[in-house]
Amino acid sequence: MKINNKLVFVILEITLIPLFLTIFVAYSNAKDQLETQIISKLQAVADVQKSRFENTNRENLEKLKLLTHDPDTLRLTDSYIKSPNSKQLATIQNKLNNYTNLIPGFKEISIANPDGIIVVSTNPASIGHDVSDFDFFQKGKTTNNVTEFLKDQNGALTLNLSGPLISKDTTIGVLIIVSDGSSITSITSNYIGLGATGETLLVTKDKNGDALFLTPSRFDPGAPLSRIVTKDNVNIPSVHAANGEEIVMLDSVDYLGTPIIAVTRYIPESSWGIVAKISQDEAYSPIKSTGSLLLFIGILSLTITLFISYSVAKTFSSPITKLTEFARKVGLGDLTQRISINTKDEIGVLSLVFNETVSKLQLSYQDLEKKIAERTSQLLVNLKELDESRKATLSTLEDVNHEKVKFEALLTNIGEGVIATDEQTNIIVVNPAAERILGLNKNEIYGKSLTTVVPVVDKDGNVIPVNKRPINAAISTMKPFSTSINDDYYYQRKDGVKIPVSLNASPVVINGRISGIINVFRDISHEKNVDRMKTEFVSLSSHQLRTPLTAIKWGIEAFMEDVGNLSLKQKEDLKDINNSTLRMIELVNSLLNISRIESGRIEVIPQPINIVKLANDVVSKLKLEMTKKGISIVMNVTDILPTINLDEKLIYNVYQNLVSNAISYSPEGSKIVLSIFSKNGEAVSSVQDAGIGIPEGEKPHIFDKFYRASNARQVRPDGSGLGLYIVKSIVESSGGKIWFESTVGKGTTFYFSIPLTGMKEKRGEVSLT
Numbered sequence: 001m002k003i004n005n006k007l008v009f010v011i012l013e014i015t016l017i018p019l020f021l022t023i024f025v026a027y028s029n030a031k032d033q034l035e036t037q038i039i040s041k042l043q044a045v046a047d048v049q050k051s052r053f054e055n056t057n058r059e060n061l062e063k064l065k066l067l068t069h070d071p072d073t074l075r076l077t078d079s080y081i082k083s084p085n086s087k088q089l090a091t092i093q094n095k096l097n098n099y100t101n102l103i104p105g106f107k108e109i110s111i112a113n114p115d116g117i118i119v120v121s122t123n124p125a126s127i128g129h130d131v132s133d134f135d136f137f138q139k140g141k142t143t144n145n146v147t148e149f150l151k152d153q154n155g156a157l158t159l160n161l162s163g164p165l166i167s168k169d170t171t172i173g174v175l176i177i178v179s180d181g182s183s184i185t186s187i188t189s190n191y192i193g194l195g196a197t198g199e200t201l202l203v204t205k206d207k208n209g210d211a212l213f214l215t216p217s218r219f220d221p222g223a224p225l226s227r228i229v230t231k232d233n234v235n236i237p238s239v240h241a242a243n244g245e246e247i248v249m250l251d252s253v254d255y256l257g258t259p260i261i262a263v264t265r266y267i268p269e270s271s272w273g274i275v276a277k278i279s280q281d282e283a284y285s286p287i288k289s290t291g292s293l294l295l296f297i298g299i300l301s302l303t304i305t306l307f308i309s310y311s312v313a314k315t316f317s318s319p320i321t322k323l324t325e326f327a328r329k330v331g332l333g334d335l336t337q338r339i340s341i342n343t344k345d346e347i348g349v350l351s352l353v354f355n356e357t358v359s360k361l362q363l364s365y366q367d368l369e370k371k372i373a374e375r376t377s378q379l380l381v382n383l384k385e386l387d388e389s390r391k392a393t394l395s396t397l398e399d400v401n402h403e404k405v406k407f408e409a410l411l412t413n414i415g416e417g418v419i420a421t422d423e424q425t426n427i428i429v430v431n432p433a434a435e436r437i438l439g440l441n442k443n444e445i446y447g448k449s450l451t452t453v454v455p456v457v458d459k460d461g462n463v464i465p466v467n468k469r470p471i472n473a474a475i476s477t478m479k480p481f482s483t484s485i486n487d488d489y490y491y492q493r494k495d496g497v498k499i500p501v502s503l504n505a506s507p508v509v510i511n512g513r514i515s516g517i518i519n520v521f522r523d524i525s526h527e528k529n530v531d532r533m534k535t536e537f538v539s540l541s542s543h544q545l546r547t548p549l550t551a552i553k554w555g556i557e558a559f560m561e562d563v564g565n566l567s568l569k570q571k572e573d574l575k576d577i578n579n580s581t582l583r584m585i586e587l588v589n590s591l592l593n594i595s596r597i598e599s600g601r602i603e604v605i606p607q608p609i610n611i612v613k614l615a616n617d618v619v620s621k622l623k624l625e626m627t628k629k630g631i632s633i634v635m636n637v638t639d640i641l642p643t644i645n646l647d648e649k650l651i652y653n654v655y656q657n658l659v660s661n662a663i664s665y666s667p668e669g670s671k672i673v674l675s676i677f678s679k680n681g682e683a684v685s686s687v688q689d690a691g692i693g694i695p696e697g698e699k700p701h702i703f704d705k706f707y708r709a710s711n712a713r714q715v716r717p718d719g720s721g722l723g724l725y726i727v728k729s730i731v732e733s734s735g736g737k738i739w740f741e742s743t744v745g746k747g748t749t750f751y752f753s754i755p756l757t758g759m760k761e762k763r764g765e766v767s768l769t
């Protein structure tokens with residue numbers, strides 16, 4: 001709604017509501033007063049009419065009483081009824097005629113005998129009529145009464161009076177007077193004080209309980225004894241009057257349906273209801289003109305107020321409209337606009353502020369446009385750069401895609417199984433070779449843990465402890481973890497088949513964090529078979545070689561006992577042959593031991609052993625060798641160790657190899673220290689020498705089969721490179737560990753540990769030689 005209209009509306013509201021309220025109250029008051037006046041007037045009329053009816057009735061009764069108590073009439077009637085004769089009849093009739101002539105309004109006087117038969121009458125035609133069924137007869141037998149309205153043969157309204165004729169306490173007849181109804185109708189046809197529409201109605205309740213009109217009405221002269229208002233018309237006062245109610249009815253209708261105001265009265269003696277009424281139109285006519293006047297005043301006030309309020313609103317709203325229009329144009333971007341309102345009020349001030357603001361806005365807008373232009377050109381440059389970098393990214397993506405295709409081709413065609421996991425060891429990549437080797441479908445295992453899907457077991461089917469599993473080792477050390485053909489690592493398939501594998505688990509480290517593991521593995525069943533066959537061959541051939549070699553050894557020994565005829569040179573040669581034979585026997589024994597260890601045929605029979613004593617035995621055995629090189633040995637035992645359940649032969653072999661190596665690779669006159677102590681539930685032994693040491697680059701291979709370091713070969717050309725391999729196999733199969741520290745030219749210390757719990761017994765076919 002526009003502000004102008006709002007203002008007009010508000011002014012109208014403020015002025016007109018009280019005005020209309022006042023008009024309404026004034027009109028209601030006037031109407032109430034008028035109603036009160038009309039009601040009291042109607043009540044007065046009704047009361048007057050009622051007393052008139054009562055007076056007329058009382059008068060008629062007085063006259064009736066005069067007749068019924070007249071001794072003459074009683075006597076004549078009594079004798080006539082007892083013995084009728086024309087003379088007496090004429091006498092009575094004469095008497096009654098006198099009455100009709102004397103009393104105005106009495107039209108006919110008759111006497112009925114107790115059976116209801118008219119015996120005497122001023123109208124001879126009535127004699128002989130049976131009136132026993134009429135009310136006036138029945139009532140007249142006991143009391144003097146004004147009984148009922150009737151119509152005579154001319155249609156004129158009559159009022160019947162009747163009363164008993166009692167002689168000597170016996171009712172000898174009933175006196176019946178047919179009176180002229182005008183004494184009553186003259187009362188109802190009196191309209192004084194009732195205006196043009198008002199009237200008085202006289203009604204009674206008929207046999208059906210409806211209201212029966214007794215007198216002519218102002219608008220229906222034929223109403224007497226014919227107009228009836230049925231009892232269900234409760235809005236018509238006649239029904240209430242006939243019912244004996246004395247009430248005021250403000251909003252009712254009359255027998256013609258005209259809206260009226262009415263007052264009712266009741267005369268119980270005659271059961272007559274009186275209605276005094278006037279039409280509403282006439283009753284309210286005095287305030288109709290007042291209403292019109294008030295309406296005229298209202299319309300006039302509305303028009304004037306409308307005019308004034310419109311002018312006032314216009315004065316207030318036109319600067320605001322101007323301001324709004326100005327703001328709208330500015331809002332649309334026209335900053336050249338200025339407003340001029342030359343008033344000294346708040347709106348004038350507001351227009352000045354507006355002009356100032358728009359000027360500032362114009363300036364800052366210009367500045368903004370300049371900045372936008374600069375930014376736009378900068379953006380264009382950026383956009384170009386962005387486009388270039390997008391192209392570069394696309395080409396990188398192409399390269400990446402290319403690499404990806406290459407990587408996928410590699411992964412698909414590579415012979416090794418490849419399984420990549422995330423840092424939680426959940427599988428994310430599986431290549432076809434891995435699926436083939438492990439008998440899996442990659443879609444079934446994506447997202448599952450590698451350790452659960454393919455358990456890593458040893459050759460007996462025992463699950464490898466967590467810390468020794470390649471994938472876990474790679475995660476904990478953050479370094480690649482590899483196994484070789486000699487390590488017993490098997491992947492156990494779903495069907496229970498164990499696949500020997502050589503594997504490499506490499507962590508993928510990004511920004512110092514492991515983001516996954518790449519597990520590359522190879523089925524080494526074939527290699528294992530070849531190795532086994534090799535071991536079997538070595539075992540067989542060593543075994544076969546031992547017998548002839550032993551025979552040769554004995555032959556040489558026998559030969560050497562009798563060397564008298566040999567030259568010195570021949571004796572030297574014989575000694576060499578003997579030494580070589582001994583070395584060959586030693587080599588063959590070593591090979592045999594290795595093949596026995598590798599094939600798992602070696603038996604382990606643990607017994608409680610004092611390892612310090614065992615080490616001393618080994619030292620004693622090698623005393624001669626040490627003495628030859630002038631080497632001294634120191635036993636360093638710091639702890640008191642319990643006896644340990646160990647296979648003596650195997651542990652003896654370990655000490656012998658380590659001490660013997662220390663002697664072989666130490667210079668003459670040096671010192672060896674053999675220490676035994678306990679640590680973390682293990683017995684730890686170390687053999688320390690001050691010998692040639694092991695070159696740094698060759699350290700990783702020192703426990704490999706047949707491996708000999710380059711410097712060792714110079715010092716001792718005849719070594720086999722099998723001793724440490726055997727030692728490692730024995731220590732690890734006993735649940736222990738072996739390691740060393742070495743510096744070239746300074747010396748070497750070999751350590752091995754054995755759990756104090758000892759070895760587990762194992763039934764086998766052979767022992768070490």
Ligand code: ADP
Pocket residue numbers: 657661662665689691692693694702707708709710711712713718719720721722723724725748
């Ligand atoms: P062999 O001693 O017969 O060569 P081993 O298996 O006993 O075979 O030893 C393997 C190699 O380990 C040796 O050839 C040598 O290079 C190195 N080695 C072993 N013990 C020592 C040691 N105490 N000092 C230096 N090198 C050693």
